[in-house]
Structure formats: structure tokens, C-alpha cells
Amino acid sequence: METKETTIRKVYVFRGRILTVRNDDALMPNGDVRSREVVEHPGGVCVLPVQNDGTILLVEQFRYPYMEDVLEAPAGKLERGEDPLSAGKRELREETGMVATEYFDLGVDYPSPGYTDEVIHLYAARGLTEVGQDLDDDEFLNVKRLSFSAALEMIYNNEIKDSKTAMAILKYKDLLNLGKLDGKKL
Amino acid sequence: METKETTIRKVYVFRGRILTVRNDDALMPNGDVRSREVVEHPGGVCVLPVQNDGTILLVEQFRYPYMEDVLEAPAGKLERGEDPLSAGKRELREETGMVATEYFDLGVDYPSPGYTDEVIHLYAARGLTEVGQDLDDDEFLNVKRLSFSAALEMIYNNEIKDSKTAMAILKYKDLLNLGKLDGKKL
Numbered sequence: 005m006e007t008k009e010t011t012i013r014k015v016y017v018f019r020g021r022i023l024t025v026r027n028d029d030a031l032m033p034n035g036d037v038r039s040r041e042v043v044e045h046p047g048g049v050c051v052l053p054v055q056n057d058g059t060i061l062l063v064e065q066f067r068y069p070y071m072e073d074v075l076e077a078p079a080g081k082l083e084r085g086e087d088p089l090s091a092g093k094r095e096l097r098e099e100t101g102m103v104a105t106e107y108f109d110l111g112v113d114y115p116s117p118g119y120t121d122e123v124i125h126l127y128a129a130r131g132l133t134e135v136g137q138d139l140d141d142d143e144f145l146n147v148k149r150l151s152f153s154a155a156l157e158m159i160y161n162n163e164i165k166d167s168k169t170a171m172a173i174l175k176y177k178d179l180l181n182l183g184k185l186d187g188k189k190l
Numbered sequence: 191m192e193t194k195e196t197t198i199r200k201v202y203v204f205r206g207r208i209l210t211v212r213n214d215d216a217l218m219p220n221g222d223v224r225s226r227e228v229v230e231h232p233g234g235v236c237v238l239p240v241q242n243d244g245t246i247l248l249v250e251q252f253r254y255p256y257m258e259d260v261l262e263a264p265a266g267k268l269e270r271g272e273d274p275l276s277a278g279k280r281e282l283r284e285e286t287g288m289v290a291t292e293y294f295d296l297g298v299d300y301p302s303p304g305y306t307d308e309v310i311h312l313y314a315a316r317g318l319t320e321v322g323q324d325l326d327d328d329e330f331l332n333v334k335r336l337s338f339s340a341a342l343e344m345i346y347n348n349e350i351k352d353s354k355t356a357m358a359i360l361k362y363k364d365l366l367n368l369g370k371l372d373g374k375k376l
Contacts (some may be wrong), residue, residue, distance in 0.1 A: 007252040007259060007330045018211050021226045023305060025204050025211050028334045030254060033330045036223075040254045041206045043229055048302070064362045066193040068216060069307035073193060074300060081304070111348030113356070114253075114260060115301035116234070116310070118267070119209055121255035122302055123355075144193045144219045160365060162297030167310075167353035170299075174360040179346060 006033040010039070022046070022081065027069075045122035046185050049092040050079040050168040052110070052128045052176055053102055058152045061100050062169065065145035073150065075158070077173075079124070089190065097131055098138045100147050105131030107190040110175045114132045119125035126172045127190075152177070192219040195226070206265065208232070225305045231308035236265040236280040236354040238314045238362055247286050247318075248355065251331035261334065261344070262352045263359075265310070272292055274311035275376065282315055284324045287331050291317030293376040296361050299354050312358045313376075320339070338363070 010031045018025040024044040026057040028067035032038055053061040060077075082088060089107060096102055110126035139145070150158070155173055158164040164173070179185040196217045204211040210230040218224055220370040239247040248265075253260040266281035268274060275293060282288055296312035325331070336344070341359055352358070365371040 005330055005332050007250070007332065009252050009254050009330075017206075018213070020203075020213055021225060023211070023227045023229070025209070025229075027204070027206055028254075032251075032328060036328070038328050039207060041209045042255045043209070043211075043305075045302075045305070046253075046306075050252040062191070066195050066219075067303040068195050068214075069228045069305060070300065070303060074303045076303065111345075113352050113353045114256065114351045115233075115353050116306065116308055117256060117260045117262065117352055118234075119229075119231070119255060120302065120306070122300070142218060142222070142224050144191055144195075146191050146193065156364070159297075159361065160368070160370060164297050165300045166303055167299045167301050167357055170357050171353055171360075174357070174364070175345065178360070179341070184346060184348070 007110055008033060012037060012100065024027045035043055037047060039118055043120040046084065048079060048124040049082060049088050050077050050124055050126050051092040051096045052077045052172040053096060053100060053104065053132055054128055054130050054176070055132055059149050060152060060155055062148045062150060063099050063145045064148055074166055075164055077169045079168060089127065092125065097135065098140065099145060101134050102132045103135050104129035108185055108188045109190055110172050110188065113171050115167055124168050126168060128172065128176045139181035162186040178183055194219060227305055229306040231306055232270065232309055233268040234265060234310040235268060235274050235281060236263050236310055236312050236358055237265045237278040237282045238358040239282060239286060239290065239318055240314055240316050240362070241318055245335050246338055246341055247288065248334045248336060249331045250334055256349060260352055261350055261355070265354060275313065277313065278313045283304045283321065284326065285331060287320050287323035288318045289321050293337050294371055294374045294375055296374065297359050299357050301353055310354045314358065314362045341375035350354060
């Protein structure tokens with residue numbers, strides 16, 4: 005089946021500090037015209053910090069859309085024109101106070117392809133050294149240290165719900181166990 | 191560190207067919223007032239159909255925000271007040287033409303907690319019987335049959351990028367291998 009849709013008209017309905025929202029007219033493969041609601045996002049990065057003893061660092065922070073604390077790997081938005089790995093290093097440093105000697109490419113995450121164009125770049129970091137946290141002035145979070153097996157249990161029991169965090173942990177584990185992680189080293 | 195943020199004022203900036211967008215004033219834990227951009231979403235569902243021979247069914251569809259075809263497990267939005275499992279059965283039937291005798295609860299996915307309140311409910315379906323596809327009139331997709339190992343390879347190689355699909359496949363595999371899947375049977 006032909007699936008391609010084309011833009012007839014881009015209609016900007018909101019331009020915020022982070023998000024831009026469109027309500028476009030789009031041409032469907034069968035010739036119909038439909039509205040397509042799109043959230044434009046600058047892109048994100050997520051870094052899973054794995055310590056020498058196999059423990060990982062996650063951050064717990066209040067997520068306003070859910071009105072609850074959410075446990076996530078260190079993450080953030082890309083600044084305009086910023087290289088994803090550089091952004092990952094920046095967020096790791098800011099949120100956990102760590103710098104790393106080794107980075108691994110865990111691919112990208114499309115969080116919800118029906119309406120957002122966000123691409124989240126996933127990395128693992130090893131060879132960690134503490135140099136001191138440096139939070140943004142609207143960031144309030146607590147760093148949590150977990151054994152890898154405890155983090156896996158939390159995914160299986162649905163206590164870790166954040167998709168980038170679950171993807172990063174599960175992919176890291178499988179790539180390591182399959183001997184494929186070294187091929188992802190940056 | 192105290193993390194809780196509270197709403198001072200809800201400001202609706204867009205009400206679309208699917209998405210509602212707010213740009214709220216929120217009180218930070220340190221007493222500052224900040225804007226918080228929120229996408230309200232009705233919630234989603236994703237069903238991983240696993241056939242008796244272990245092959246899985248995915249759907250490839252054009253995703254307008256990315257302007258590319260994306261490979262995903264069958265999925266869709268919740269209708270107002272709809273039970274997530276019922277929605278999953280509906281989407282599985284509509285998109286792949288399959289009904290299932292067994293469903294397993296794979297938890298929920300928070301796709302991008304910084305700005306969306308979407309909750310995606312994840313299930314696996316087994317005991318599949320074909321009864322005929324029934325697509326929405328703005329849905330254009332192709333069903334793909336893959337071996338489970340091929341799907342895993344596509345996750346490790348970053349060819350499957352959709353987070354709900356990767357989470358569902360990786361969690362299903364681990365829960366099955368750990369003998370924990372039966373405890374998730376619905």
C-alpha cells in the first residue's frame with residue numbers, strides 16, 4: 005500500500021520556548037486532505053551512566069505533565085546546532101556531576117511518532133569520575149544509584165516507565181551480553 | 191532535594207483534534223515562577239502480536255512528523271473513556287486483521303516526560319487468528335512479518351527506533367526468558 009503523505013500547508017499554531025506546534029493540511033495517499041497535528045521539538049539526548057561495579061545512576065525529578073516524580077537516565081534537550089554526544093556529556097555533568105572516559109552509541113528513540121518529531125539520542129557512559137553537579141536554575145532532581153539488576157527488576161515491574169531509560173538499559177544489557185557493545189564504542 | 195512543582199495558572203494555547211497544548215505558569219520548589227509547556231494527549235496503546243511460531247507482526251506506516259516510514263507494533267490512541275486493553279484489541283484487529291486468545295500486560299511507557307502527558311499501555315498478544323483488516327480512512331500501512339530474532343537485530347542495529355515497539359519487544363523477550371511472562375497474563 006502507498007503510504008506517503010505530503011504537506012499542502014504548514015500552519016503554525018503555537019511557538020513556545022521549547023515546543024513549536026503545527027496543525028498542517030496534508031495530502032493522503034488516496035488524495036484526501038487531512039489535518040496533521042505536529043509537535044516540533046529540538047531533539048533530545050539520554051546518557052546511561054554505568055559505574056565500574058555495574059551500578060547505574062538515574063535521576064528522579066518531578067515531571068510537570070504527569071504531576072509526579074519520574075525516574076530517568078540523565079537527559080535533556082539539544083541546544084540549537086548542538087552535537088548530540090556533546091549535549092549528552094553536558095547533561096551527564098550537569099545532572100549527576102560525572103564525566104566519563106568511554107561512550108557507547110545506543111541508537112535513537114522515536115518517542116511517539118504519531119505527533120512529535122523529537123529524536124532522542126541514546127548513549128551509555130563508562131569510566132566515570134565525579135567532578136560536581138551543575139544544575140540549570142529550573143532543574144530540581146535527586147540522583148539515585150541502583151544495581152543493574154535492581155534497575156532491570158524496576159523495568160519488568162513497571163516502576164521505570166520512561167521509554168528512553170528503559171530502552172537504554174535493555175539495549176545496553178543485551179549488547180553487552182551479546183559481545184556487541186564494543187562495536188558501539190565512540 | 192524538594193522537586194514538586196505546582197500549577198499557578200493553566201493556559202490553553204491550542205485545542206486540536208488530537209492534541210491540546212498548554213503553556214502554564216508553574217511554581218518551582220525554590221519559589222520561582224516558570225512557564226511549563228505541556229501536550230495533553232488522550233493516551234495510547236500498543237500491542238505486540240506474537241504468532242505460535244514466534245514470528246511477530248509489525249506495521250510500517252508513514253509518520254508525518256518525521257516524513258518517513260516507521261516500523262512499529264500495532265498501536266493507536268485511546269478513545270475517550272476507552273479501556274486500554276479494549277483499545278489494544280481494536281487496534282490489533284483494525285491494523286493487522288488479527289484477534290488473539292491471550293493478552294499479557296507489559297506495563298506502560300512514558301514517551302517523553304518533559305512535555306507530554308501521554309501514557310502508552312503495552313501488551314503482547316498470542317493465540318492469533320486472522321479475521322480481516324479494518325483500517326481507519328486516514329490509515330495507510332503495510333503489515334510486516336518478522337522472526338523474533340530479526341526484530342531484535344533491528345533494535346540492536348537501530349532500524350527499529352519507535353520506543354513503544356522496542357520496549358514491548360525487549361520486555362516480552364526478557365519476561366519470557368525469565369519465566370515471568372505467565373504472571374503478566376490478563
